[in-house]
Amino acid sequence: MTLSQTSSPPAPPDSETVLEADGLTKHFAVRKSGRQALTRTPRVVHAVDDVTLRLRRGRVTALVGESGSGKSTVARLLAQLYPRTGGDIRLHGESVTVKGGRRFRAYNRKVQMIFQDPFASLNPVHTIRYHLTRALRIHGNGGSGHGKTGAAELQQALEQLLERVQLTPAARYLDKFPHELSGGQRQRVAIARALAADPDALLADEPVSMLDVSIRLGVLNLLRDLKERLSLAILYITHDIASARYFADDTMVMYAGRMVEGGSSEAVTQHPAHPYTQLLISSAPDPDRILGLGTPDDTEDTSGGEPPSLIEPPAGCRFNPRCPSAMDICRSELPPRFDVPVPVELSATVLAGTIDGESPHWAACWLFDENHGGTGTSGSTAPAGTEASQ
Numbered sequence: 561m562t563l564s565q566t567s568s569p570p571a572p573p574d575s576e577t578v579l580e581a582d583g584l585t586k587h588f589a590v591r592k593s594g595r596q597a598l599t600r601t602p603r604v605v606h607a608v609d610d611v612t613l614r615l616r617r618g619r620v621t622a623l624v625g626e627s628g629s630g631k632s633t634v635a636r637l638l639a640q641l642y643p644r645t646g647g648d649i650r651l652h653g654e655s656v657t658v659k660g661g662r663r664f665r666a667y668n669r670k671v672q673m674i675f676q677d678p679f680a681s682l683n684p685v686h687t688i689r690y691h692l693t694r695a696l697r698i699h700g701n702g703g704s705g706h707g708k709t710g711a712a713e714l715q716q717a718l719e720q721l722l723e724r725v726q727l728t729p730a731a732r733y734l735d736k737f738p739h740e741l742s743g744g745q746r747q748r749v750a751i752a753r754a755l756a757a758d759p760d761a762l763l764a765d766e767p768v769s770m771l772d773v774s775i776r777l778g779v780l781n782l783l784r785d786l787k788e789r790l791s792l793a794i795l796y797i798t799h800d801i802a803s804a805r806y807f808a809d810d811t812m813v814m815y816a817g818r819m820v821e822g823g824s825s826e827a828v829t830q831h832p833a834h835p836y837t838q839l840l841i842s843s844a845p846d847p848d849r850i851l852g853l854g855t856p857d858d859t860e861d862t863s864g865g866e867p868p869s870l871i872e873p874p875a876g877c878r879f880n881p882r883c884p885s886a887m888d889i890c891r892s893e894l895p896p897r898f899d900v901p902v903p904v905e906l907s908a909t910v911l912a913g914t915i916d917g918e919s920p921h922w923a924a925c926w927l928f929d930e931n932h933g934g935t936g937t938s939g940s941t942a943p944a945g946t947e948a949s950q
């Protein structure tokens with residue numbers, strides 16, 4: 561995973577990288593009402609600003625942050641469900657922008673999304689067989705489709721899918737309706753449906769937060785097993801940084817539409833550098849959280865203040881109004897990413913998962929600028945810009 565806060569030139573594609581984004585930006589227009597409608601300046605929600613990330617084959621990358629930080633918008637942009645305001649998305653090194661139709665289906669075959677609520681994502685009037693058959697056929701993976709051979713091929717493909725998500729024997733589940741399954745089983749069906757496309761990347765938006773605490777770990781373990789067996793690149797969106805440590809190889813932390821820290825999960829969660837990441841970790845002290853056992857409500861913590869308005873985000877670092885260590889520069893200059901030194905005891909494991917030229921741990925925080933007494937070194941990014949004009 562490589563991330564930067566600035567528009568540095570894209571790194572050359574490598575065989576490991578499945579999906580990457582550079583400078584991804586999404587501003588939603590705010591509808592004006594009453595007297596506001598007379599003003600000429602259009603107002604926008606800065607949901608995602610200048611996000612750069614890379615998803616690699618056989619690795620889980622966690623995207624962590626409070627509610628409203630822009631995580632789901634990043635996933636939807638990567639899935640091409642939203643048009644983007646700016647930036648580039650590359651699949652296997654090729655720039656892609658699709659708006660629907662055949663090109664969207666071709667992209668969607670390679671990049672699949674799993675949503676938070678498995679009940680809402682399955683149609684209650686159709687059986688599991690219907691959902692999976694449809695997904696296989698749409699993506700051309702349901703066999704030849706004709707005669708007895710076609711039917712046997714389809715049946716085999718359906719059974720394989722359910723076996724992959726550990727719903728066995730498949731016959732027990734195929735003709736059930738979604739309401740006849742538990743939440744965990746429904747999420748496994750939603751994962752099976754995503755796998756029907758034979759994707760290279762899975763974008764999982766809070767895939768366990770609506771599930772009963774007792775079954776979360778099983779679903780996370782399933783995703784990890786699929787990552788390994790199918791070499792999938794997985795984006796795991798969560799509020800819960802402790803589950804990221806348990807489950808993800810790499811972790812990125814997002815605050816108010818911007819990436820503030822990233823690197824190996826080991827480094828980011830054990831030695832958080834950005835004051836915001838430190839706040840997230842200190843508000844998730846319960847070791848059970850590492851097993852994804854927190855509930856959606858108790859993993860949400862806004863201690864130490866509230867996130868800012870994304871219509872008029874603060875100048876400089878967006879965390880500065882809440883930051884206990886804020887300096888003058890934090891209030892005016894957007895921090896670029898700085899490399900964070902990796903402790904000796906972590907360096908072997910952390911560096912093993914790092915590809916050439918990428919930082920194993922970085923933070924977009926002036927505290928790591930040598931000129932401000934920090935210990936970090938400036939990353940390979942362009943100089944800081946300012947948000948004062950936004």
Ligand SMILES: Nc1ncnc2c1ncn2[C@@H]1O[C@H](COP(=O)(O)OP(=O)(O)OP(=O)(O)O)[C@@H](O)[C@H]1O
Nearest residue numbers: 588605607625626627628629630631632633634870
């Ligand atoms: N369609 C939309 N129109 C206008 N604003 C939107 C839209 N979708 C999201 N936003 C705003 O963009 C910001 C980021 O939202 P997003 O859902 O991406 O955050 P999130 O981190 O995924 O939050 P949660 O964890 O609660 O899902 C929020 O301020 C949200 O209100």
